[in-house]
Amino acid sequence: MGLAEGSPGEEVCGLLVRAGGVMDCWPVRNVAAAPTTAFELAPLELLAALRRLDLEGAELVAVYHSHLAGGAELSPRDLAGALVDGAPVLPGAAQLVLGLEGGRVTQVRVHRWTGSGFGSIEAWSR
Ligand SMILES: [Zn+2]
Numbered sequence: 001m002g003l004a005e006g007s008p009g010e011e012v013c014g015l016l017v018r019a020g021g022v023m024d025c026w027p028v029r030n031v032a033a034a035p036t037t038a039f040e041l042a043p044l045e046l047l048a049a050l051r052r053l054d055l056e057g058a059e060l061v062a063v064y065h066s067h068l069a070g071g072a073e074l075s076p077r078d079l080a081g082a083l084v085d086g087a088p089v090l091p092g093a094a095q096l097v098l099g100l101e102g103g104r105v106t107q108v109r110v111h112r113w114t115g116s117g118f119g120s121i122e123a124w125s126r
Contacts, residue, residue, distance in 0.1 A: 001105045
């Protein structure tokens with residue numbers, strides 16, 4: 001949450017990983033052309049993070065990103081980025097969205113692939 005709130009002018013993004021029973025956040029630079037309304041994981045950083053997962057025996061739990069306003073649902077653009085040919089780009093990883101209002105996180109939703117689309121639950125709200 002602090003990462004998202006520390007960047008109220010641009011969406012933040014990265015990977016939520018689990019290693020040795022501990023959850024960790026690996027931030028990845030947002031290289032979207034319009035980072036106020038979209039996110040795009042920096043490709044080389046993403047590749048490096050995926051390699052690090054293998055090396056450390058860590059598990060990718062979710063791809064996270066923030067929304068500066070408007071809630072924590074996946075946008076059409078988020079969906080387009082998460083899928084290739086109708087299937088998840090990163091199978092097994094959930095999409096976690098931190099929704100900000102006025103610079104503070106007010107909602108967190110976890111979107112999981114159900115086989116035909118993303119179903120979501122509200123994980124937290126203020
Ligand atoms: Zn989004």
